[in-house]
Amino acid sequence: MIAAIALPRRPLLRAPSVIPGFGLTFGFTLAWLCLVVLIPLSAVFIRSAGLGFQDFIDVGFSARALAAYRLSFGAAFGAALINAVFGLLVAWVLVRYDFAGKRIVNALVDLPFALPTAVAGIALTALYAGNGWIGQFLEPHGIKVAYTPLGVVIALVFIGLPFVVRSVEPVLADVGHDVEEAAASLGANRWQTFRRVILPAILPSLLTGFALAFARGVGEYGSVIFIAGNMPFVSEIAPLLIITQLEQYNYAGATAIAAVMLIASFLLLLLINALQIWSRRRMAS
Amino acid sequence: MAATESRTARWLLIAAALGFLGIFLFLPLVAVFAEALEKGVGAYMAAIVEPDALAAIRLTLLVAAISVPVNILFGVSAAWAITKFDFPGKSLLITFIDLPFSVSPVVSGLIFVLLFGAHGWFGAWFAERDIQIIFAVPGIVLATVFVTFPFVARELIPLMTEQGRDDEEAALSLGASGWQTFWHVTLPNIRWGLLYGVLLCNARAMGEFGAVSVVSGHIRGLTNTMPLHVEILYNEYNFVAAFAVASLLALLALVTLVLKSIVEWRFNYHHRGTGH
Amino acid sequence: MSIRLENISKRFGAFTALGDVSLEARPGEFLALLGPSGSGKTTLLRIMAGLEFPDCGRVSFDGEDVTGLKVADRHVGFVFQHYALFRHMTVAENIAFGLNVRRRRDRPTRSAIDARVQELLDLVQLGSLGHRYPAQLSGGQRQRVALARALAVDPKLLLLDEPFGALDARVRKDLRRWLRELHDRMGLTSIFVTHDQEEALELADRVVVMDHGVIEQVATPLHIYNEPASAFVFDFVGESNRVPVVVARGKVLYLGQPLDVPAIGADGPSELFFRPHDAEIVKSDTGAIPALVAQVRPKGAGVRVEGKFIGIDRPFEIDVAAEDAPEPGRIIALKPGHPRLFPTHTHEDQA
Numbered sequence: 001m002i003a004a005i006a007l008p009r010r011p012l013l014r015a016p017s018v019i020p021g022f023g024l025t026f027g028f029t030l031a032w033l034c035l036v037v038l039i040p041l042s043a044v045f046i047r048s049a050g051l052g053f054q055d056f057i058d059v060g061f062s063a064r065a066l067a068a069y070r071l072s073f074g075a076a077f078g079a080a081l082i083n084a085v086f087g088l089l090v091a092w093v094l095v096r097y098d099f100a101g102k103r104i105v106n107a108l109v110d111l112p113f114a115l116p117t118a119v120a121g122i123a124l125t126a127l128y129a130g131n132g133w134i135g136q137f138l139e140p141h142g143i144k145v146a147y148t149p150l151g152v153v154i155a156l157v158f159i160g161l162p163f164v165v166r167s168v169e170p171v172l173a174d175v176g177h178d179v180e181e182a183a184a185s186l187g188a189n190r191w192q193t194f195r196r197v198i199l200p201a202i203l204p205s206l207l208t209g210f211a212l213a214f215a216r217g218v219g220e221y222g223s224v225i226f227i228a229g230n231m232p233f234v235s236e237i238a239p240l241l242i243i244t245q246l247e248q249y250n251y252a253g254a255t256a257i258a259a260v261m262l263i264a265s266f267l268l269l270l271l272i273n274a275l276q277i278w279s280r281r282r283m284a285s
Numbered sequence: 286m287a288a289t290e291s292r293t294a295r296w297l298l299i300a301a302a303l304g305f306l307g308i309f310l311f312l313p314l315v316a317v318f319a320e321a322l323e324k325g326v327g328a329y330m331a332a333i334v335e336p337d338a339l340a341a342i343r344l345t346l347l348v349a350a351i352s353v354p355v356n357i358l359f360g361v362s363a364a365w366a367i368t369k370f371d372f373p374g375k376s377l378l379i380t381f382i383d384l385p386f387s388v389s390p391v392v393s394g395l396i397f398v399l400l401f402g403a404h405g406w407f408g409a410w411f412a413e414r415d416i417q418i419i420f421a422v423p424g425i426v427l428a429t430v431f432v433t434f435p436f437v438a439r440e441l442i443p444l445m446t447e448q449g450r451d452d453e454e455a456a457l458s459l460g461a462s463g464w465q466t467f468w469h470v471t472l473p474n475i476r477w478g479l480l481y482g483v484l485l486c487n488a489r490a491m492g493e494f495g496a497v498s499v500v501s502g503h504i505r506g507l508t509n510t511m512p513l514h515v516e517i518l519y520n521e522y523n524f525v526a527a528f529a530v531a532s533l534l535a536l537l538a539l540v541t542l543v544l545k546s547i548v549e550w551r552f553n554y555h556h557r558g559t560g561h
Numbered sequence: 562m563s564i565r566l567e568n569i570s571k572r573f574g575a576f577t578a579l580g581d582v583s584l585e586a587r588p589g590e591f592l593a594l595l596g597p598s599g600s601g602k603t604t605l606l607r608i609m610a611g612l613e614f615p616d617c618g619r620v621s622f623d624g625e626d627v628t629g630l631k632v633a634d635r636h637v638g639f640v641f642q643h644y645a646l647f648r649h650m651t652v653a654e655n656i657a658f659g660l661n662v663r664r665r666r667d668r669p670t671r672s673a674i675d676a677r678v679q680e681l682l683d684l685v686q687l688g689s690l691g692h693r694y695p696a697q698l699s700g701g702q703r704q705r706v707a708l709a710r711a712l713a714v715d716p717k718l719l720l721l722d723e724p725f726g727a728l729d730a731r732v733r734k735d736l737r738r739w740l741r742e743l744h745d746r747m748g749l750t751s752i753f754v755t756h757d758q759e760e761a762l763e764l765a766d767r768v769v770v771m772d773h774g775v776i777e778q779v780a781t782p783l784h785i786y787n788e789p790a791s792a793f794v795f796d797f798v799g800e801s802n803r804v805p806v807v808v809a810r811g812k813v814l815y816l817g818q819p820l821d822v823p824a825i826g827a828d829g830p831s832e833l834f835f836r837p838h839d840a841e842i843v844k845s846d847t848g849a850i851p852a853l854v855a856q857v858r859p860k861g862a863g864v865r866v867e868g869k870f871i872g873i874d875r876p877f878e879i880d881v882a883a884e885d886a887p888e889p890g891r892i893i894a895l896k897p898g899h900p901r902l903f904p905t906h907t908h909e910d911q912a
Contacts, residue, residue: 016614017370018631019453020463025366029378032359036431037384040396043406047399086305093302097295105303107546111310113485114538114545116492117390118512119531122519123313126320126528133316134308158309190290219389222494222512226519239391243499246395251404258392265387272387273380451645454612458632458639459659459714469662473649 041262048259051252060256068238069260071149075237076217079156080164084210087164088202094165095172109165112158117222124155125226147229152237155223160213167209168202171279175201204279211275215268219261317535321528332518332526333533340506341514341530344422348497348510349490352429356486357479360437365471368445369453379442385434394428394499401427420502425510428496433486440482440556441475448474477554481545488541492534562623562717562750563588564609569618571604571774578604579615580774591744592752593765597797601774602754603642603722609752610720611635622718638711638749640721644703646695652706653678653691659714681709684743701732708740712747719744721753725760737764758798762786770794792903795834802840802877804850804870806833808902816872821848826902835897837865840879842893849894852877854887866893 048056059065093099094106112120128135128145138145145151175198183193221239229235236244238261245253290298322329332338363382367375385393401418402408411418418424452474456466472479494512501508503517511534518527548554564586571579579601586592594602607613609620611632620628627635647655656678660669669677682688685705695703704724711719724740725733741764744751755761761768762782770777770785770793778790789795796803807814808831813824815833822833843849855868864886867878871892879895887893 018457018612019369019450021365022370025362029359029363029366033381037434038381040400040431041384043396043399044392089298090302090306093299097299099299103546103550105306107542108306108310110542110545111314111538114488114541116494116512116534116538118494118515119317119534120313122515122527122531123316126316127312133312158313161309215387219392221389221391239389239495242391242395246398246499254395255399258395261389261392265389269387451641451643452647454632455639455641455645456658458610458612458637459662459710460633461662465662470647
């Protein structure tokens with residue numbers, strides 16, 4: 001066998017390619033990623049590690065912190081559940097039916113992505129306060145929304161809705177009408193078709209949307225603090241507790257709580273990645 | 286068609302969906318403008334041209350003007366490296382790029398306090414040189430770059446993966462250089478996706494609250510962005526002024542949604558994926 | 562221009578795309594790389610273009626080593642399978658691209674470029690469509706634009722990846738003839754990749770049959786069809802019938818009975834191949850293969866008879882004159898004409 005003569009040097013990291021620019025773009029990407037994201041994030045863990053185990057547990061899992069986690073995770077879970085139901089409904093209506101103003105409604109679904117959270121926060125508070133447009137009807141029935149945990153759920157429903165709608169929409173559009181017609185031709189009624197044919201097909205994407213909404217809700221700050229009331233042990237969310245600690249120059253407390261939140265976020269991210277892989281596999285087959 | 290709902294069922298489903306959207310999305314949007322104009326146009330205008338408000342608007346524009354181009358540069362570069370080449374660890378890299386989306390905004394601000402704050406790793410070093418990062422504009426920019434980090438990249442990566450490498454290879458086979466290929470072939474191919482990513486990135490950059498709130502220090506007229514200014518006004522029970530400034534941000538959101546929809550309809554651009 | 566490949570190997574991870582391939586194309590030759598998907602034909606073409614680099618081996622153009630040269634420096638014309646036309650450019654801008662990206666001192670003047678573009682548009686018979694965008698063209702028209710764009714830089718070597726793959730049958734046939742004429746007129750060396758044996762046999766001067774990353778045979782279309790070098794080539798090029806036999810002591814045994822065919826080949830288990838139009842229905846069943854007729858359909862001037870060989874569960878198809886057509890359900894005796902014997906498992910041995 002003749003030895004290769006003027007072969008280009010085989011790159012170390014990657015498959016060879018004629019397209020130029022790998023070194024430049026990969027190098028820049030990696031450097032910038034480390035500088036802006038990875039090194040700063042690692043600061044939380046390194047500083048937490050400096051606390052020592054007992055101190056970390058004491059501040060990271062104090063009674064007040066536990067109450068805050070309970071509220072953040074509980075409200076996010078409740079809001080994600082509500083969004084799973086209504087997000088699916090909205091996606092269904094947008095994919096399956098035609099009606100006047102559909103395009104505007106479709107654009108409006110993304111409002112929570114585009115509207116600054118603080119604006120959403122004060123607007124929701126104005127609506128649900130005792131004298132607000134909605135609050136005035138709820139208050140006489142003894143339902144208080146603003147400045148209670150219920151207000152937190154309302155804010156997180158607002159923030160999380162598009163995650164579910166936009167996750168489910170493409171998959172729902174992909175479930176062909178022919179499959180439904182096949183089910184109908186086999187004698188299934190409309191509800192059976194939905195439950196046994198459509199729902200299993202969109203379930204991975206629905207769970208993905210749920211998890212995305214949940215993950216966002218756990219860390220949400222801007223839209224919540226105005227409507228939450230922020231009473232320690234009652235309506236204080238975990239991100240707010242971090243800020244409170246910071247304002248009292250309690251860096252250790254803030255860092256420990258942040259570390260707990262970060263670990264929770266990473267676990268959720270792993271879950272979401274797994275769900276998306278499952279969802280893609282479902283769609284491909 | 287045989288396999289569809291009855292008229293009544295369809296009507297009920299549409300009504301339920303629209304009712305839900307009306308209460309949860311449309312009403313808050315209307316409330317912003319209604320509250321802002323409660324005391325008339327005069328009070329509204331006065332709140333906006335007030336010096337601290339103008340300073341906040343200027344700062345918000347400045348922060349966006351820095352962080353958006355930085356993220357375009359990063360996003361295009363990352364997408365090029367990831368989609369035009371094969372290397373091990375690619376999906377891990379994509380996961381890392383997505384990380385900021387899953388971090389709470391407050392934590393996103395905190396990490397820069399831990400690095401550059403008075404008690405931070407590099408705090409003393411910068412303090413000696415009289416460079417202030419936390420409670421100053423650089424900190425706000427850093428936190429904003431962090432929270433908007435994935436927007437452009439995650440829009441471009443699926444798009445460029447789908448487009449493949451044929452066009453670039455064709456251009457190279459015709460003798461084009463790498464830069465010529467990028468400017469004349471790749472960039473026109475990805476322009477709508479890029480614009481889409483930039484729109485969302487910009488909306489978040491101008492509207493970010495939690496992360497910026499941690500690093501800003503809330504100094505009126507100096508380190509207050511528009512969302513922070515809204516918060517201060519609101520906490521002072523100056524509701525009309527708070528909602529007036531908020532209405533500008535709501536307008537920004539509406540313009541973003543309109544432009545985004547135009548990119549989707551007019552240029553038939555299909556946004557892929559979720560999760561902002 | 563001549564092109565020479567010596568001992569080319571290429572792996573993608575654990576997959577061997579090419580295993581020690583050598584090949585030469587003479588100046589002015591029209592060469593077809595034929596094989597199923599995964600046979601390595603496209604990889605070989607991309608290595609010639611400089612779009613892919615071999616793990617080892619050598620590529621030379623006119624005796625000059627170009628192994629390390631990238632595509633931009635090889636001056637070859639490459640037509641992509643899905644054309645890779647630049648969607649945001651008009652047809653004329655697409656064709657002019659290769660000239661417009663040249664350095665200023667090498668670049669023709671604007672008017673010279675315009676003239677060249679018009680000349681190429683006329684050449685590919687799209688004279689008046691220069692202002693259109695690729696999306697406004699039919700598949701066949703896009704194909705011709707891709708060709709004109711590749712020719713604009715005056716390549717001496719034209720490489721085409723499945724040039725007719727995305728077209729419907731009728732357009733394909735027209736374009737084939739047209740491409741052959743163009744090749745002859747321009748005096749190019751052209752190499753194209755295809756999985757369609759009919760296309761390869763009809764168009765090329767020589768056909769390179771590939772499978773599993775190795776070349777099975779290089780020969781003229783006639784030679785490939787009549788003298789296939791391996792079981793794979795026989796099977797892949799043209800229609801075939803195959804039966805398992807044993808070659809022993811100068812005889813070919815089918816299920817223990819000798820067949821009336823010459824025993825050319827080594828002793829041992831073998832596969833006997835013959836073409837549908839080379840078979841004959843005979844009266845006596847000694848020395849012939851018994852078969853059960855299932856269907857008779859018209860084909861060309863005669864009929865095609867289909868069914869199964871008796872004793873082994875394999876289908877057969879033969880072409881006979883209409884008056885010789887047997888009834889479905891009948892058992893017939895088949896005598897293979899121009900049969901070829903290949904030892905069993907040839908293929909696995911090579912791979």
